[in-house]
Amino acid sequence: MGVMSEETTREKIIDAARQRFSHYGYPKTTIADLAEDCAMSPGNIYRFFKGKIDIAVEIARREALTAVEVVERVLDCPVRSTRQRLEEVVFADLRYTFHLLENQPKTLELAQIVVSDRPQFQIESLRRERRVFQRILHEGHASGEFMVSNVPAATIALHGATTKYRYAQLFTNQTLPELERELAHVMTLIVRGLMPTVEGRPVPETEIPADDKHAYIDASVGVKSAP
Amino acid sequence: MGVMSEETTREKIIDAARQRFSHYGYPKTTIADLAEDCAMSPGNIYRFFKGKIDIAVEIARREALTAVEVVERVLDCPVRSTRQRLEEVVFADLRYTFHLLENQPKTLELAQIVVSDRPQFQIESLRRERRVFQRILHEGHASGEFMVSNVPAATIALHGATTKYRYAQLFTNQTLPELERELAHVMTLIVRGLMPTVEGRPVPETEIPADDKHAYIDASVGVKSAP
DNA sequence: TTAGTGAATAATCAATAAATTATTCACTAA
DNA sequence: TTAGTGAATAATTTATTGATTATTCACTAA
CATH class of the missing domain: 1.10.357.10 (Tetracycline Repressor, domain 2)
Known part of the structure; x- marks a missing residue:
């Protein structure tokens, strides 16, 4: 997988979150879920969002x-x-x-x-x-x-x-x-x-x-x- | 204590409930509390209110x-x-x-x-x-x-x-x-x-x-x- | 009959333990 | 330096269990 600009990664997280939130709701969506959807580690999410x-x-x-x-x-x-x-x-x-x-x-x-x-x-x-x-x-x-x-x-x-x-x-x-x-x-x-x-x-x-x-x-x- | 008309008893319950509800709130007020305030048994409350x-x-x-x-x-x-x-x-x-x-x-x-x-x-x-x-x-x-x-x-x-x-x-x-x-x-x-x-x-x-x-x-x- | 009792039961709540999750951070690869 | 890792920790959530509470009902006293 090639290098990805910050912007695209951030958008990928938002996209994954939008889907999960609208489907399962905010509380039932975990950071680990989002990380998995974006094929990255949970820790990396925090480079793009404070929480x-x-x-x-x-x-x-x-x-x-x-x-x-x-x-x-x-x-x-x-x-x-x-x-x-x-x-x-x-x-x-x-x-x-x-x-x-x-x-x-x-x-x-x-x-x-x-x-x-x-x-x-x-x-x-x-x-x-x-x-x-x-x-x-x-x-x-x-x-x-x-x-x-x-x-x-x-x-x-x-x-x-x-x-x-x-x-x-x-x-x-x-x-x-x-x-x-x-x-x-x-x-x-x-x-x-x-x-x-x-x-x-x-x-x-x-x-x-x-x-x-x-x-x-x-x-x-x-x-x-x-x- | 003398006999009490239905109306007065009902009012007594309402009065007790008003005080308890406004002081402690509905959830924290128990039927037993109200019964005690009115000097009666819990069961008797149900002769005046369905629940x-x-x-x-x-x-x-x-x-x-x-x-x-x-x-x-x-x-x-x-x-x-x-x-x-x-x-x-x-x-x-x-x-x-x-x-x-x-x-x-x-x-x-x-x-x-x-x-x-x-x-x-x-x-x-x-x-x-x-x-x-x-x-x-x-x-x-x-x-x-x-x-x-x-x-x-x-x-x-x-x-x-x-x-x-x-x-x-x-x-x-x-x-x-x-x-x-x-x-x-x-x-x-x-x-x-x-x-x-x-x-x-x-x-x-x-x-x-x-x-x-x-x-x-x-x-x-x-x-x-x-x- | 009317006014009321209080123990029995069903439902709900609260407290705690167990499990899950959010967040951090020392670290690696490019 | 930038992009990312994943194990460690702190914070939350969920389950479980032991009270507590709502409600019913067979009963008593006047």
Whole structure:
């Protein structure tokens, strides 16, 4: 076997860990398992990661980045209005995180382990989520479609008001369609709070956007779509 | 010792359990402990409760009713506007549940045990919470202060959007002042979504209402205020 | 009949020992 | 020097066993 650059070895470890963690879970995966998968000794793992938990942190970090990417991909789609953009992002968030917990239950376990050991991790993930909202509100403000005097405050509000609809299974055991209906009501309220009324008529209700499934089904299995 | 009516005995058990649960926690309290506190045999407890968990359920049910009562007491205060009423209720909810988890940490444990054994319990508690919102929205609709075409839908939306601010410590480790500021932003958004704009000017921001502490501090210690 | 007992049993918990696993480090090969 | 080893040790986890506890029920007293 030829010499292997540090980067590739590190990736091999992460790959092995991803498979083991998602299949057997973090606690049941041993460093010896990973070493064997990578055809190396346990000691060598520690040249690439300070400890077992750090492998989990790296995987969770990438998972969180992927989630934001999935949602940001929605941002790149051309839409009629900023309102529609906002709605699509919020629904994508609900659906992506819902399917994630449903299809990859070990992901939740991993996230909980990481957060309980590294509280900072959660804070950073939340911050990343919020940046997406901030971007949309900024766009709506610039175009005049939204009437927001204070974008950072509105971002916090939007993020807080939609908390229940990210990783919803943590809070409730409602079904996805139930949550979608509920989120539509929430968005109606929020959008009315953001947009000026036209001729005294209230802004129309939010409708549940179509579900473009392939995007996050692919992502949740870790398959990258072609560039 | 004289004969004792069923009701009084049952209350004695509940009282003993409340004390033990809040002091030592549910798992460390034994039926024998409760029996001793009530000067009876363990077997007799089972004439009043089907099992240990049912004592916890009864206590949690009353706790939940008290929480709603605390919030409903806010409803009875005369205020200038329905908007103010809504804001006071939502903030009272945040503050009451926050202090509850902070001062009586065993309450959380108890609630989690009860919910994990009786999922229906949570559903009913949520329904009760929502009824309070429904009443307010109905009032606002009747008076014309709120522009809600669909009160049940708006109720669901309001409840969902404020989820993070009930028992907030379950979701975040932000401080109460931080949560209050955040909730004010959320309420600004929601209230703007509910109220018609006047002369094109947006509805002014929500301000954090004063904290009338005695109400829920009393309640959380189980002291009833004089009628 | 009603209110209650307390020993018997089944279920759960806690403590300890045994085994496994994470992590370190002195070492080797290229 | 860089990439890697694997045995030694420290930390955790798992099994096992001996309490402890929940629950039942045949029974008693008023």
